[in-house]
Amino acid sequence: MSPYWPVVRDRVFGRVLPGLALSAIGDGMSAVAIGWLAVQYAPHHQRGLWVGLAIAAYTLPGALGAIVLAPLLRGRGGAHLVALDALLRAVFLGAVPLLAAFDALTIGRYAALLAGSALLSAWGSAGRYTLVAQVLPADLHLPANALLTLITEASTVAGPILAGLLIGALGAPAVLAVDAATFAALAVCFAAVRARAPLPSPEHRSAGLATICRDRELLGLTVLSFWFFLxxxxxxxxxxxxxxxxxxxxxxxxxxxxxxxxxxxATGHLPRLPLWPATIGSVIAFGLLLMPLGMGLPRWADLLTLALAGLAWSPYPATSVSLFQRAVPAERLPPVLAARGVVLVISTPLGTLLGAPLVQAAGPAATLVACGAATAALGLVAVLVRLRARAGLGAYATSSSTLR
Structure with missing residues (x-):
């Protein structure tokens, strides 16, 4: 029996999967449109800079929202958080094609609307994985996380192709109009959900970042994720x-x-997958496979290399979140995952902002080689840190046994 079948059949989680799939297709389309629309509206000599700013604007404000809005959102259930995030995205993304239709869209207004749409992104992401922990037993967390990754990545198969066709026919603003509509559907889908798990009590509404800092493994995983996404x-x-x-x-x-x-x-079919080795191995393999993209290979080789890079990337979201779900009780997950989201929301756009002048100066090919080499080196450092930590724990256990 497929490990995904109990996840899909769950009374609560199965109900929101269609909305997640529809919204993911919209996101897959906008992944192409956001950068392409920035290229069209930016001054010619500043295209690289404005592409980086637009992509960063679509994610970076989530860190601000996770911190500033924490007192209002920390005690809410996972489904409610997703609904609020989806509604906000629908409103702001829908304004982009509306302004474009009246010839009132500028590159500055475009970046501002993208920033507004991302204000609750960290909470929305935390809500998805919190709902997994709230409504599913622990042995289904990995396949459920893998299913969320599957939905997201499947959208990158169909979404970009649809985006290319729609951009050619109606222009890039039409893609964002479709994405806004899918977010509206997602908001309706999650607004009707009532999670079975109790909400956190006031004493459990502690700062998520403090919880991460108190746990050495979660802190190490957060640092690894920060640099990986950077x-x-x-x-x-x-x-x-x-x-x-x-x-x-x-x-x-x-x-x-x-x-x-x-x-x-494949990840969902490996319930006994060792989480830490799989997480670090994903980082190393992705970095090594990224490097050939900038080496002037034929285009078919670039496409094959990217497919293998996607294969290496895919276990990371599921295994890294499973490590959090294994370490933190479900009623305490929202602020912890939101704090993790702050780190990721900062790291990716920060890397984008730093990458913009790098691409401008060195070119896209050299940037891909440099990022791949640095990512593989990051994974090797993580291996050494884990081995050193395990050796330290082994020595501590031996000394304690000797003293007893």
Whole structure:
């Protein structure tokens, strides 16, 4: 029996899966449109900079929302958090095609609307994985997390192709109109959900970052994720300049998505997968596979390499979140995952902002090689840290046994 079947059949979680899938397709389309629309509206000599700013604006404000709005959102259930995030995104993204239709859209207004749409992104992400822990038993957390990754990555297969066709027919603003509509549907879908698990009591509404800092493993995982996503940040800036058309961007993202879908399916079928080795191995493999993209290979080789990179990437979201779900009780997860979201929301756009001048100066090919090499080195450092920590624990256990 498929490990995904009990997840899909769950009375609560199964009800929201169609909304998640529909919204993911919209996101897969906007992954192409956001950068491409920035290229169209930005001054020609500042395209790389504005692409980086637009992509960062679509994620970075989530860190501000996670901190400033914590007193209002920390005690809410996972489904409520997703609904609020989806509603906000629908409103702000829907304003982009509306302004474009009246010739009132500028690159500055575009970046501001993207920033407004991202204000609750960390809480929305935390809400998804909190709902997994609230309504599903622990042995289904990994396949459920893998299913969420599968939905996200499957959207990168169909979404970019649809985006390329829609951009060619109606323009990039139409893609964001579709994405806004899918977020509206997602908000309706989650607004009707009532999670079975109790909400956190006041004494459990502690700061999520403090909880992470008190746990050495969670702190190490958060640091690893920060640097992993930071080094991933320059890629969305490099891709629009690495490709020669919106359709080619779509093909590159689609190949990555195909590999990621295969990897996500495989991850869900491995219930005994060792979480830490799989997490670190994903980082190393992704970095090594990223490097050949900037070495002037034929385009078919680039597409194959991106598919393999997607295969290597896909276990990381599921295994890293499973480590959090294993360490933190469900009623305390929202602020902890939101704090983790702050770190990721900061790291990716920070990498994008740092990558923009790097792409401008060194070019997209050299940027891909540098990011791949640095990512693989990060994974090797994580291996050494884990081995050293385990050796230290072993020595401590031996000395304690001797004293007894």
């Amino acid at each position: 080094l991933f940040g320059p890629l969305p800036v490099a891709m629009p300049l690495f490709a020669s058309s919106a359709q080619e961007i779509g093909m590159l993202y689609t190949c990555f998505g195909i590999g990621a879908v295969i990897g996500a399916i």
